Amino acid sequence: MSKLGTPMSPSDYAQHWRANAESFDNQGCYQWMNDQLTPIFTILEIGCGSGRSTLALARKGNKIISIEANETLACETSSYLRSEGISVEIIRIDSVSLPTFSSKVTIVVGDVFNERMLQIIKPRSINFIACWLIGAYPALISVTLGKTIDELTTQDIPDYRKNVHQRCYELGSILLAEDGIIHFVDRVGLIATAPLAETQSEFARQHRKFSDRFAFNIKESDIAIKHITQASLDASQIQHIGLNDAPPEIACFMISIKAAFIV
Numbered sequence: 300m301s302k303l304g305t306p307m308s309p310s311d312y313a314q315h316w317r318a319n320a321e322s323f324d325n326q327g328c329y330q331w332m333n334d335q336l337t338p339i340f341t342i343l344e345i346g347c348g349s350g351r352s353t354l355a356l357a358r359k360g361n362k363i364i365s366i367e368a369n370e371t372l373a374c375e376t377s378s379y380l381r382s383e384g385i386s387v388e389i390i391r392i393d394s395v396s397l398p399t400f401s402s403k404v405t406i407v408v409g410d411v412f413n414e415r416m417l418q419i420i421k422p423r424s425i426n427f428i429a430c431w432l433i434g435a436y437p438a439l440i441s442v443t444l445g446k447t448i449d450e451l452t453t454q455d456i457p458d459y460r461k462n463v464h465q466r467c468y469e470l471g472s473i474l475l476a477e478d479g480i481i482h483f484v485d486r487v488g489l490i491a492t493a494p495l496a497e498t499q500s501e502f503a504r505q506h507r508k509f510s511d512r513f514a515f516n517i518k519e520s521d522i523a524i525k526h527i528t529q530a531s532l533d534a535s536q537i538q539h540i541g542l543n544d545a546p547p548e549i550a551c552f553m554i555s556i557k558a559a560f561i562v
């Protein structure tokens with residue numbers, strides 16, 4: 300058993316994530332994310348999970364390209380979207396043929412760190428990158444961080460997330476068109492009574508390490524938070540923000556941060 304808790308294969312992770320996503324959906328979280336978007340032409344989604352986020356994005360975007368490392372979840376999203384009447388093309392990142400992009404949603408099964416992404420997606424062809432609620436099964440985290448599964452600790456989850464965020468900024472600087480946006484949504488533990496302005500400036504500070512390097516601008520006033528119930532995290536055995544040992548004044552939130560590309 301890894302120190303992250305339950306040993307979790309990609310299909311175990313898929314099952315646990317589905318429970319979390321349903322609970323987030325029932326609390327209006329995906330609607331809240333969707334409300335923050337204006338109509339968009341082409342969206343790149345990092346990690347479609349079980350498809351709730353992709354459905355929310357499909358309601359605002361003209362075309363969605365979603366990269367998903369977990370094949371079980373990629374297939375689940377494909378079936379879920381089709382059942383909602385949305386056309387889907389699904390392709391492996393290492394497939395010889397490139398996607399046709401003729402469907403509303405194209406799911407690329409692969410790792411966002413795979414450089415082939417840059418052959419599949421043309422530079423400056425994306426208007427928006429959605430990086431919502433990043434987390435992964437232990438094997439993927441361990442490969443990315445260069446550790447064995449047994450060496451992983453709960454601290455590696457936020458570290459993994461930072462790696463993915465950095466990758467989004469890097470990809471964004473190549474793939475985003477003028478005025479493109481990267482939208483990050485994450486689960487965080489916050490002091491429930493902390494003034495919003497303090498939270499906004501702390502998260503802007505954390506992101507500026509990457510956003511400054513890749514020429515993105517973050518407006519603190521654009522950073523929004525939404526309270527979520529601990530029960531929605533307890534719906535699965537995925538370790539999100541480890542609130543079990545946290546002081547009682549810490550509560551669970553989703554935080555939304557937009558970074559605008561400065562061309």
Ligand SMILES: C[S@@+](CC[C@H](N)C(=O)[O-])C[C@H]1O[C@@H](n2cnc3c(N)ncnc32)[C@H](O)[C@@H]1O
Nearest residue numbers: 346347348352367368369410411431432434435
């Ligand atoms: C916690 S789920 C969130 C899914 C979805 N964005 C949502 O909001 O419901 C995170 C998803 O990102 C995928 N993911 C994590 N790291 C990835 C990577 N390096 N490349 C591609 N997908 C990744 C995971 O497999 C998982 O399905």
